[in-house]
Amino acid sequence: MTKPTVESIQERAPCCTVTAPPLPEAAAGERARRFKALADPTRVQIVSVLLRNGDPVCVCDITALFPLGQPTVSYHLKVLRDAGLVDCHRRGPWCYYYVRPEAAGWVRAALGSG
Amino acid sequence: MTKPTVESIQERAPCCTVTAPPLPEAAAGERARRFKALADPTRVQIVSVLLRNGDPVCVCDITALFPLGQPTVSYHLKVLRDAGLVDCHRRGPWCYYYVRPEAAGWVRAALGSG
DNA sequence: CTCGCATATTGACAACCTTCGATACATCAG
DNA sequence: CTGATGTATCGAAGGTTGTCAATATGCGAG
Numbered sequence: 001m002t003k004p005t006v007e008s009i010q011e012r013a014p015c016c017t018v019t020a021p022p023l024p025e026a027a028a029g030e031r032a033r034r035f036k037a038l039a040d041p042t043r044v045q046i047v048s049v050l051l052r053n054g055d056p057v058c059v060c061d062i063t064a065l066f067p068l069g070q071p072t073v074s075y076h077l078k079v080l081r082d083a084g085l086v087d088c089h090r091r092g093p094w095c096y097y098y099v100r101p102e103a104a105g106w107v108r109a110a111l112g113s114g
Numbered sequence: 115m116t117k118p119t120v121e122s123i124q125e126r127a128p129c130c131t132v133t134a135p136p137l138p139e140a141a142a143g144e145r146a147r148r149f150k151a152l153a154d155p156t157r158v159q160i161v162s163v164l165l166r167n168g169d170p171v172c173v174c175d176i177t178a179l180f181p182l183g184q185p186t187v188s189y190h191l192k193v194l195r196d197a198g199l200v201d202c203h204r205r206g207p208w209c210y211y212y213v214r215p216e217a218a219g220w221v222r223a224a225l226g227s228g
Numbered sequence: 229c230t231c232g233c234a235t236a237t238t239g240a241c242a243a244c245c246t247t248c249g250a251t252a253c254a255t256c257a258g
Numbered sequence: 259c260t261g262a263t264g265t266a267t268c269g270a271a272g273g274t275t276g277t278c279a280a281t282a283t284g285c286g287a288g
Contacts, residue, residue: 015172015174015175015208016172016174016175017167017169017170017171017172017175018167019163019167019171019175019179020163020166020167021163021166021179022159022160022162022163022166022179023158023159023162023225025155025159028155028156028158028159028162029155029158031152031155031158031225032152032153032154032155032157032158035149035150035152035153035158035224036149036150036153036154038145038146038149039146039149039150039153040146040150041139041142041143041145041146042142043146044137044142044143044145044146044149045136045137045139045142046136048136048137048142049133049134049135049136052134052135052136053132053133053134057133058129058130060129060130061129061130061133062133065133065135065136093129094129106224109223109224110149110220110223110224111137111145
């Protein structure tokens with residue numbers, strides 16, 4: 001076999017190039033946590049609704065959009081809340097959810113296109 | 115209780131505002147699939163290494179970075195490959211992985227900061 | 229072809245995720 | 259307080275994921 005391109009190698013194992021270190025474990029965990037929060041189609045759709053609506057959206061409206069039970073939707077909202085992507089405030093008996101402003105930029109970019 | 119802000123409501127259930135529709139299910143699933151690929155700290159770190167290295171990186175170099183068995187690293191690489199985020203080519207007995215150019219923009223943005 | 233090395237695949241297991249029904253909690257109307 | 263409604267939590271069932279040891283595959287050297 002032929003050795004890897006000469007310009008990427010100098011006196012080391014025959015396969016190896018110079019490798020930059022990975023993201024530190026803490027930072028990687030933090031990123032992974034956010035990705036995990038969006039790693040479900042239902043949660044992607046929930047967030048997309050919140051993004052498209054400028055104003056906070058009532059849970060009952062969100063629940064009506066999916067063929068899922070109310071506890072399940074509540075669970076997904078909790079996952080998004082725990083990840084810091086969304087938050088809510090009560091008005092009377094209703095809860096209104098919105099994408100947290102600190103996270104909105106990232107969420108919009110991550111969901112955007114690509 | 116007091117009704118929600120008057121300006122966001124007209125003749126509907128007392129909790130509801132006008133809600134935009136969610137992202138279509140197909141698109142949401144596609145997004146979720148990509149997020150799921152990065153929903154693990156090890157995979158985030160692998161991708162970060164590939165991003166930081168301009169050139170493709172040998173599997174043995176990647177494996178050496180983590181306290182995981184070789185099959186486990188191989189599994190993570192497969193997950194990233196199946197999600198379309200990375201690809202590889204063999205040179206002799208070695209496999210060199212890289213972030214796919216089509217995905218690099220999104221990956222960089224998603225991993226970036228936020 | 230046969231051997232040795234790098235990587236991929238398989239099978240198994242524990243942990244976790246999504247979902248549901250049942251139930252609890254919160255808030256308002258009466 | 260009592261009842262009705264909206265939302266959250268609990269417990270359990272079933273599927274998925276991350277990990278490993280064992281094994282298979284691909285490739286070059288001899």
